[in-house]
Amino acid sequence: MRLNMRLNMRAVGAVVGVLAALCVCDAARFGQLCSGNPANSRRTADSWGQGHFGAGRGTRLHAGLDIVCSDGAVVYAPCDVTLAGRLTVYTDSSKAAINSGINLRAEGLCFKLFYVNPDRTSGSVRKxxxxxxxxxxxxxxPGITSHVHVQMCDKSDPTQYF
Known part of the structure; x- marks a missing residue:
C-alpha cells in the first residue's frame, strides 16, 4: 500500500511539473512588438541578409530574431516587462543613428531589443x-527591411516566444 502511494505521488508530481512548464511557456507568448505589424512578421531575405535566428553573418551567426518594424514606428512591450536599462548596440560611431536598445526582464526571461529608442529605461510596463x-x-x-532585433540574454533562440 505504501509503495503504491509513493508511486502515485511521484506520478502526480511529474504531471504537476509538466503542467507548470506548459503554463510558463504559454505565459511567455509575446504580443505585438511594433505598430503596423500585428502578426510580428519576421524579416526575410534582403540585400543585407536574413533575420532568422542562426542566419549567417560572415564568420558568425545571427544571435537573435528580427521583427519587421518601420523606422519611427511605436514599439510595444511584448509582455509585462521590467525595464532593465538602456543598451549600446555598436561600438562603431558610423552607426550612431541606431545605436540604442533596451534590456528587459519578464516571466523568468531576460531579453534585449536593439534599434529602439526607449521612452524610459526603468520601471514596469504592461503588455x-x-x-x-x-x-x-x-x-x-539603406534598403534593409527595418526591424527590431530581439535577442535573449543567454543568446538562445527567441523564436518560440513569437
Missing part, C-alpha cells in the same frame, strides 16, 4: 504599452 520608437535603420543600412 501592449508603448516602450519606445524604432530608430532610423534606413539611414545606416
Amino acid at each position: 501592449g504599452q508603448r516602450i519606445g520608437t524604432m530608430m532610423p535603420m534606413q539611414s545606416v543600412y
Whole structure:
C-alpha cells in the first residue's frame, strides 16, 4: 500500500511539473512588438541578409530574431516587462543613428531589443504599452527591411516566444 502511494505521488508530481512548464511557456507568448505589424512578421531575405535566428553573418551567426518594424514606428512591450536599462548596440560611431536598445526582464526571461529608442529605461510596463520608437535603420543600412532585433540574454533562440 505504501509503495503504491509513493508511486502515485511521484506520478502526480511529474504531471504537476509538466503542467507548470506548459503554463510558463504559454505565459511567455509575446504580443505585438511594433505598430503596423500585428502578426510580428519576421524579416526575410534582403540585400543585407536574413533575420532568422542562426542566419549567417560572415564568420558568425545571427544571435537573435528580427521583427519587421518601420523606422519611427511605436514599439510595444511584448509582455509585462521590467525595464532593465538602456543598451549600446555598436561600438562603431558610423552607426550612431541606431545605436540604442533596451534590456528587459519578464516571466523568468531576460531579453534585449536593439534599434529602439526607449521612452524610459526603468520601471514596469504592461503588455501592449508603448516602450519606445524604432530608430532610423534606413539611414545606416539603406534598403534593409527595418526591424527590431530581439535577442535573449543567454543568446538562445527567441523564436518560440513569437
